[in-house]
Amino acid sequence: MMIYLQIFLAFFIPGILGYGGGPASIPLIENEVVDRYEWMDVNEFSEALAIGNALPGPIATKMAGYIGYQEGGLLGGIIGVFATVAPSLFLMIVLLGFLYRYKESPKVKRMTSYIRPTIAVLLGVMAFNFFSTSYEDSGIWQTIFLVVSSYLLLERWKVHPAFVIMGAMVYGALLMS
């Protein structure tokens, strides 16, 4: 019983303290899992993180699911994921429900227009980070080739992103290993 409470707390705390999406909460998860509860050592944690990063999808839930499962079986995994996801999702639904109800009010309309430039900046910075990661990992020519060809496919020829990403995965597996 104790272990389930610990799993809940280990992922609940990073879930409510980690601003900036899942990746920002990884150091907090490490703090709980490695330093506080000692379920893993640093090497095991980095190993799990490396595999998590090689797989698609959100990273925080993958870590919570895997570590929870390791420590407390299926129920442990479910509790870990629940503690990561539920608190902030609940807040989100309540707050957005409130906004949605008053969406015709000028105040709410103004909110949307005021925050949009900031979101543009955040997305732009994120895009830049993805490009510079790619430049560091794959070099300038692969990056330019992939950027130009995926831009043309996505925007000029309107290919669905799923196919563009799958194409990039095949290309990477064959020619970038």
Added chain:
Amino acid sequence: MTQWQLFLAFFRVGMLGYGGGPSSIPLVHQEVVKKYGWMDDDEFADVLALGNTLPGPIATKMAGYIGYRVAGITGMLNALLSTILPTIVLMIVLLTTVASFKDYTWVKGMTAAVVPVVGVMLAVLTLDFYRKSTETLGWVKAFILIAVSFGLIEWLGLHPAILIAGLLLAAIVQKDKEKISEIEEKKEKR
């Protein structure tokens, strides 16, 4: 039918987003706004803004909320599980069976090749938001807000959540122009 579409939309988001939850933002936009039309760009901007202001993983907040909006609690669970479950299962299977998975060079190549593609999708979405900003706020105001946001976040290291919360507060506190002009009209009538 809607549940099946929710499943497909968020399954694709979960399986195609490399680089953690934030990389799934343009994918969610593609599915929710462009493909299924469950939301317009304005609502998506609100979801993204609030998602960035609240703590916790961003992909699950978006999936959960959008699922809830489209099809209630069942929709929420459906979208959430479609986003996270497939890759959690993959992770457990890979870590408990083949521990050397990440050492295969083709896996590294595959992951590395997706990164710039997601970068392009994020850049395109950035441009969308920029255009929408200049449309609603006018060129000057939008430019000032962008410059100030960039300076505060990137140079002064202000946390984006604080900035967004501040802007939301400013929008609430500011008096509504329409109402003021209405009051003035009434005064003039008297």
